[in-house]
Amino acid sequence: MSAGRKNTRRRGHTTRNTFISIVALAILAIYFYTTEGDRSAPPDIVQTPAPALIGENEIWVHFIDLGQADGVLLQSRQNAVLIDGGELKTRDTLINYLRSTGITSLDYVVATHPHSDHIGGLPPVIQQFDVKNVLMPDAIHTTATFENLLAAVEDKGLSVTVPAVGDTITAGIIRLIVLAPGKEFKDLNNMSIVLRMLHGETAFLFTGDAEELSEKEMLGSGQNLRADVLKAGHHGSRTSTSADFLDAVRPATVVVMCGRGNSYGHPHKEFFERVGQPERKITIFRTDESGTIVMTTDGQGIKLYIIERGAS
DSSP states (O other): OOOOOOOTTOOOOOOOOOBOGGGGSOOOOEEEEEOSTTOOSOOEEEOOOOOSBOOTTOEEEEEOOOSSSOOEEEEOSSOEEEEOOOOGGGHHHHHHHHHHTTOOEEEEEEOOSSOHHHHTTHHHHHHHSEEEEEEOOSOOOOSHHHHHHHHHHHHTTOOEEOOOTTOEEEETTEEEEEEEOOSOOSSGGGGOOEEEEEETTEEEEEOTTOOHHHHHHHHHTTOOOOOSEEEOGGGGOTTSSOHHHHHHHOOSEEEEOOOTTOTTOOSOHHHHHHHTOGGGOOEEEEHHHHOSEEEEEOSSEEEEEEOOOOOO
């Protein structure tokens, strides 16, 4: 797929103050940590009620449990960005979750790459929500799922923006820097759009299904890859989250998005052998074990809530 570029720095618009009804469900755990230095110490686990409203300077990062698939919502009081949308079969779970947060519009919908477990649920989202911008890599896939996504974009009168490495995507206080892809790869996983969210002293890295080839490209680019929270590439596959990449990112927390008992065996043992090395002091959270995970950042620290299980 080839698409003309347009300005990816467009500001989002105001939505109503968001009430997070989903947090009324069973809260299993919360943690807080600071971001000074390498911040290698593991987080403290405490019990606490979840807040009902997003703070004035807060961004909430929702790792939505969509089974063996990806769907990440970035949300401030006034803006929202959706990165991937799971499979078509989990579209109701996704749409109901988005509505439970009070969202009626999305400043950006990002399809990291055209595999069904990342884009299958995006057409109904585009149809049912006020979507301002759609970002996709310059990659095509000869599937009905991919064609359905393009048709939904066209039917809504939208166009696709292909972001370039180094672009900054802004929606209110949500700020994302594009890290990949910087060149064309044959494997669609390595064509994944990789985004680094910066908010104050905190950083999150969203990698889609990027594998080691894409990681090597990012490492060689000289870009700052440092992040407090890393969404593991390709559902914790052995082909992603290489040792060199972990050395550059130095995350305190890694989130794996995968489904219970999935046929791929994700996350793989090689992933745990690298990420779980004691000297790395990384805390791992998995949607197949914990369900939906919500993190909040005010730019100074990060809190994590585990919400009642969704679709996996």
